[in-house]
Amino acid sequence: MERLKKPTFLHSPKDDFFRKLSKEVKENILVDTSVQRKSIYKALFLLALFLFFYSCILFFGNTIRYLYLFYILMGISMIVIFVNSFHDAAHGAVFFKKKHNRWFCYTLELFGSNSAVWIKRHTLLHHPYPNIQNWDCDIKQSDAVRLFPNSKWYSFHKYQHIYMWFVYPFYTLIWLFIRDFKDFFGIKDNYLKRLYTIPRVEYVRLFVAKAFNLFYMLMVPYWVLNHSFLTIFSAWIVMHLIASVVGVVALISTHVDESAVFPIPDEEGNMQTSWLEHQLSVTKDFSAGNTVADFLYGGFTHHTAHHLFPTITHTYYPQITPLIRKYANENNLPYTCYPVLHAIRSHFRLLKHSGASENIIRTGEL
Template identity: 40%
Template sequence: MEKRHIASHHAYPNVDGWDTDIEQSGLLLIIPWIKAKGIQKYQHKFFFLVYPLYLFNWMFIRDFRDFFDNNRVILKTQGSIPVVEKVKMVGYKLFYFFYQIAVPILFFKVSVGLALGAWFLQVIAASIFALFVLLPLHPLPDNAFPKLDEKNGLPFSWLHHQFEVTNDLAENNWFVRNVLGNFNFHVAHHLFPNYSYLYYNEITDEIEKFAKEHNLAYKRFPILTALGKHVDLLKQNANNAYYILEE
């Protein structure tokens, strides 16, 4: 999972067909320059019902498609996946379900309904938390969604690209830093993924100075403002605002 994240999301953030973290689905449309179709035209009205299911999709669909579908992004960035890795992925999933559901039932005499219900609520809570980290930092109308050219090239250099597609959160306190793992300093996370998050506060000061000196688009929003902007993006995409502006 870490290799997939670094090879696709860090290398191609906000790039349709390459960034697995903003992968398109049939229900929701994130990329502004793709025209909304069918139910996507109403996505701003039901997204709050879909987002809590985020990790269910990851567990039951996305991982299997990434490992067994030859047309997936992971193959474009990392090549074919060894059989042993596929076996490990399935094995770890089975172990996860064993200790999450089977262990409470078999060893602690918890009812099947209670075990399944507790697991279900846990995954919903984890999904909401995961999206609290992801949604305010990339898929906003203020961030770019660059198109590839005919040679699969991007319009910006890698450094410039990270500023165009990523923003930070304005909150910088003990609670936010520890709950989000300093992901509120998300530009630093993308530019220096191998550095400890403990240094992101100081690194961000230098990044902001660098951006001003080189006229780069460093952006920072309060978390609730950023989440509101994401909802605005869903509305714009549902209404095909990108196409209206082009015309």
């Protein structure tokens, strides 16, 4: 196996605005700890809501419309927990104590995945190297869709802007029953395992979490309710389809629009920009400041703030984003925020362009 050459960014100048921004955030925003307590209350409320919807399935699920309704609401609450509270806790940002953040991260096991490996792939690869081919495995997950301009092109990619409408609704199922196993057992282009040795106990937790998830999601309702297993199973599938649609909005709206850049390091791993310039160039906000969007998607609507301050909980971001916008404008650096529908349309235009046989997506130069 060849020696990895991690991408290395240019050193920022001493008057880098990020230093001024960080100082202002620390002195004027983070002093109000009540904003972080809001994040704690939100995390506990969302988890209670998930458990409430599950109990409603068991108590009211004999009526078919309630069965489907509460499965769908449970799935949506699962996604909202993930993109808000779990995501922040994975960065140690929700609770004041590290152990409490780690405890909350076990909600991902409740959802059937593995929190330890997800945290490593997210913090070791996506956050340091967003939109860099091979290194950002949060974006490059499968050959079924071509996003990076240097990825291998297959003839079926010409239709990806059409067929991905039908693939994205299966995102959570693909995650639970394909992507997790690729992370643990895959060899091809598995940069995570080249940087991190997965402890044996996590292999056990992976299978236990999936078995427990299927047990309480499928078997318990089947035993408690007067429905066939096929009916319970179909409600569970619908839950995943709706939850995936809600979740995918966050995933496709922050890094992979039609104006996305995918910088390429040279043979020695050297990048042409500083870390700050890179993060601002490859990260987009969507519907930031919209009350409903901010509540549902947390640190994804204010995703630029999240990439610059990942260890700060998302309830601070509405105060931080205007500062980022101000400093970016003053220093002639990009800051982008789209309405959510524009971001979705832009993503599918990217799919159409990057699925063409000729590469017309910008690379390297920012």
